[in-house]
Amino acid sequence: MKTLIADADQVLVSMLAYVLGRHGHDVSTASDGMQALHRWHTEQPELALIDAALPVVDGLALCRQIRQRSSALVILFGQRGDEHEYVQCYEAGADDCIVKPFSVRRLLLRIDSLLRRMNGLPMAEGEAGRGRLVVGDLVIDPGAFEAFKNRTRLHLTRLEFRILYRLARSVGTLVEAQHLADYAWQSATGGDIRLLKTHISHLRQKLEEAGGMPIYIRAIPRTGYILTPAAAAPAPADPGHPSAWPQTEAQPGGNPDATAVPAPLDNIVASPAEQRA
DSSP: OEEEEEOOOOHHHHHHHHHHHTOOOOEEEEESHHHHHHHHHHOOOEEEEEEOOOOOOHHHHHHHHHHHOOOOOEEEEESSHHHHHHHHHHHHHOOOOOOOOOHHHHHHHHHHHHIOOOOOOOOSSSSSSOOOOTTTEEEETTTTTTTEEETTTTTOOOHHHHHHHHHEEEEEEOOHHHHHHHHHHHHTTOOOOHHHHHHHHHHHHHHHHHHHOOEEEEEEEEEEEEEOOOOOOOOOOOOGGGGSOOOOOOOTTOOOOOOOOOGGGOOOOOHHHHHTT
């Protein structure tokens, strides 16, 4: 596996390059963000280990640039280990964040865990063998770990992909937040509901930027989330059916008893502001 290690600490870089090389990785290194970005463009690694505090171009900015063009694995090295730092790393598009100092064994285990999710066990319960899911112009292929919206590939992290896939499996139906987090993280210790909101926000942005048919992720406070596609235009109704009758609205100074015929409930879709609640 082609692996990029980007860190200003040359002792750490040399040690990681040696250990990862012994584990079958084809390693390249960089000591600052600009050099790392150049190596990324020329070598196209499948895994990047990046210090969030890189000089010249910091690791968070580098991760964002990588994520715009690739779905490769990215692990960021943090400094503090507080919630704000974790949120920053995941917002930048990292698949994982590990805080310095860390043991090489721990890093290897984190890499192996991500690789199992990506390759051997991309979904839970053998779901890689399931067929594609189609919701409007959103197409999700669990076998290839790919999602397309409006014929445009979505560059998703592994967590984002699993969140979107789980919601799409239950389109129009509530998925409880804790269940969704547990499914996405696939960890023995369970998922992190606090960070789930961040990943949901990223998904909303990427779905909106892809254009096409609006697809909303509605939040039900203290409960969970619902994936809701925009309602399709209703089919022409029978002229004798009440749904085909002309609607009237009360006008200022007009008949106060004149009211509009209510639209069918199936055609009511949450506004963007409501679905982001």
